[in-house]
Amino acid sequence: MSQIDWSAGRWTNPPVSADVIAGDLHVAAVEGSDAWRHTSYGFVHENEHALLAPFRPGTAVEVEFTAAFSAQFDQAGVFIRASRERWIKAGVEFVDGVPQLGAVVTDHRSDWSSGPVPAWAGRRVVVRASWAADAITIRAGVAGEALQLVRVAPFDAADAVTAGPYVCAPTRSGLVVPFHSWRATEPDASLH
Template sequence: MSRSWSDGTWTHEPAAVEEVGGDLVVTAVEGSDAWRHTSYGFVHDTEHALLAPFAIDTAVEVEFTAAFSGEFDQAGIFVRAGDEHWIKAGVEFADGVPGVGAVVTDIRSDWSIAPVPDWTDRRITVRVSWSGDALTVRAAPTGEPLRLVRVLPFLPADPGAVGAGPMVCGPTRAGLRVPFHAWRVTDADASLH
């Protein structure tokens, strides 16, 4: 089921948002990011995430074009259960190449990323499925089979307060524009494979 862009509420307003031919084009504010402590000692709570209710036994998908060039340019899905309990999953430009990965935050953040240089400038689908006490993250260029990125425990204190949706951050530069082509809600994945 397609979700309307108007269904969501921004965690932090982007520099600009416009609808172009059905796409939602989001321009990030320079310095926008989401991170809590861990190694670097800083906290960033300035991501641009368009969130709508996310229910157990469902999955959320977004499609966007990964035309990144600035260090840590990123887009994907944000799942928020609270200020210190959230995940972001998608594509991030690090060390000169796009990488697929996730940041999982339970008071402190971790980071997993794997280089995917062939995803440069391509349309990408990211999917987060919530089943039982876990989230399953998958991603791939749109039209290709989704590949497993991560499975993580997810036990929010208030399951009814969880939101999820498209996310973009521009930690190191102004002017990052990301076109989101789709936002969908479907049934949760039936299995890991």
């Protein structure tokens, strides 16, 4: 496992600010930032704040952040991007007053899966994306505890895939998320 320096990534869309404080990256999101394509809502949002570096098959990336959210759809986690129309975001999103663990897999249109994790509110969370063969496996959990399976999603190998931490604030200004770590590691050995 190796740390990825915050300076190694490039933003998909610049946040209000991104300041390194005592080694942590504090990201302030722009109000209205989000990532979504078409499905059910009929709109396209592609103004997320994702700090991305090259990501290759046979590797994994994980991010650790504090999930202290309070407004509808506040969110943070890991973002994997192959193109404007092919990407995955996975992490914690605040929905209807409860933190939800979930993933959005996008191949021209987005889908969304989520489940409540109220005990994660205000805690440090780790989200890992492993790329093996033709799939991305997402796991997440409270830092220091076992990670749970979130999603296995098809993902064919492609050139110029990038991945890293992301944050969005679809409904408000003032969201600041502290990211504590961005790591490259070996992919998960199994699905269970």
